Amino acid sequence: MATFDLQSILDAYGPDAGRDYAAHLNPRFHDLLRLVGFDRRFVRGEGPYLWDEQGSRYLDAIGGFACLSLGRDHPVLRDALEQSLRIAPPTLIQFETPPLAVALAESLKRFLDRPGDRVFFVNSGTESVEAAMKIARAATGRPGFAHWSNAFHGLTLGALSMNGAEWLRRGFEPLVPGCREVPFADTDALRAALADESVAAFFFEPVQGKGVIPHPPGVLREVAEICRETGTLLVADEVQTGLGRAGAALASRTDGVEPDLVCVSKGLSAGAIPLGAVLGSAAIFDRVFDSVERSVVHSSTFRENPLAMTNGLAVLHVLREEAIVERSARMGAALVAGLRDLAPTVPGIREVRGRGLMIGVELDPPALAIDMPGLANRTSTLVAQALVMRLLQRHRLLTQSTSKGSGVIKLVPPLVISEEDVDWIVEAFRESLVELARGRGAAVRGLIKMMRKAPGVVLREAVQ
Known part of the structure; x- marks a missing residue:
């Protein structure tokens, strides 16, 4: 060998x-x-420390771009991954219902207190945003999207189309058509942008990553009401803020809103194995996966793999047990x-x-x-x-x-x-x-x- x-x-x-x-x-x-x-x-x-070749210790306040929620080499996470490799459950059969995916979906819904949701697993934060875009279009029959200025939702083509930084978009146009930028926290402008009812979903970060900018009090509750009035899905991009980063399981809940769709990733992966998820109501998911033929209308090769599912289960276990x-x-x-x-x-x-x-x-x-x-x-x-x-x-x-x-x-x-x-x-x-x-x-x-x-x-x- x-x-x-x-x-x-x-x-x-x-x-x-x-x-x-x-x-x-x-x-x-x-x-x-x-x-x-x-x-x-x-x-x-x-943990939160790094050591260089000379043995000097550093404190890492970049945290892998906010994904290293448990620090590096957490013993529970390491042991869980070693168990997965040792037990070696069969991987990527594809036409199967993986028990670890079922366990992680149930555990994630319980941790986030969204018991009625369905879960779609992905491999990264930007993939969760891309999946939410497709889900929103299929569920509403509408083509457009809206987002705040200064937004950051990822750098793949769809997510980039909702990016508020011109210098990041430059060179990659034309992007996904129908994406409308709204001045940050301007609810009158948002109401006008959604008035023609052609927008499938409004995406927001509870705290904007670029600049670390929270919403003014009451703004997100008004945003949620505008979305309800116009039939627009409200999508919380909690890729960075969720699972404890912003001091709550979901930062959007701190602002008093319950989004239609939630994207998570960084805190669920904890920087060990790439992992993300989209959560949404059964009613929304059933409008996307609405037949046997369309049961695989959105998928990816590596989602629900045993290492990623084990990693997510171990992360949630540590988040709970170590408060x-x-x-x-x-x-x-x-x-x-x-x-x-x-x-x-x-x-x-x-x-x-x-x-x-x-x-x-x-x-x-x-x-x-x-x-x-x-x-x-x-x-x-x-x-x-x-x-x-x-x-x-x-x-x-x-x-x-x-x-x-x-x-x-x-x-x-x-x-x-x-x-x-x-x-x-x-x-x-x-x-x-x-x-x-x-x-x-x-x-x-x-x-x-x-x-x-x-x-x-x-x-x-x-x-x-």
Whole structure:
């Protein structure tokens, strides 16, 4: 029998992974890592922490783009996956009713308190949005979709059609026709957009991921009423917010609404095995899968595979048994309070907002930097990146700015962080903001650091 040695592959490719990544995958992404100082090798991860080759410990507040809800290498999750590989239930028979899929659907409905729903499993968040788009069209007989400005629902073609960022859509048009963008939280504009009753569904994020922007109080209840009046399905994209990230099983319920369809993924996968789901009423699903012939009208090869189903079951088990949702709410409140208490004492924080452990720190660039000639439109980006770089290099804290041109630092650490980790984050922001504000030189320092890291990349990007 052939043998396989994974460790030897890691040892062979690890030291030069950056250079080889540029050669074989995406050189511009490697350039990005060089620019912001992320071109380093991490060799171990456990809980919310990473360790580099020198043995230094880092706190990860990027959390795999908010999917690492249980951190890395959770023992229950690891054991569950090892059990699945050892027991080896037959996989991907396709014409079957997999018992693990039944168990996960039942467990997910119970966890989210949606007992009357049906469940459709997918492999990712963007796939859940694409599936919800198809379900909405088939269930309503309508072609169109509506979404808020600044929305992010994924980067596959249908989901991208409801993306509020022009720079992400550019180069991929024409997108799905009939997608209407509505100014964020403008219910009068939404009512006008849905008035002709040609829109199948309105998609929303309970807290917008780009910028970490919650809805004003009462807005989503009014949105739900407008959707009911116009026969439009209300779809909650809880890919990022759901299953504890925003301090509740479903963030939309915090706003007092019960959507017709719910998309989940990141928190259900916990970063181990790709997994997502769409939940909706039996009445909606029965209008899609309405005959034996159409029982497979939407499907995919890898959905309901035993590893993914096992992973989801184990994640829900840990969320329940370790009270992770409650922990997220508690640690998130402590982190928001710590950062808000910090804001009046240091320059550079305009606002701290968020729910649970989905938190945005909006910077005040003029307090940290003077616009540089020819680069005034990039001040917010430079300031944010200067802060991200200092947090990483000085405090071993991984963070990100939320989007191109954004002055918002997003914090989405694993939901298992401790009070000590909260203090780690607050102190890192305190020291870094004080240092960067000296002489209002944050933008200059950010640019100088980038020039030192990758001068050719900076010069090439500056002329584009």
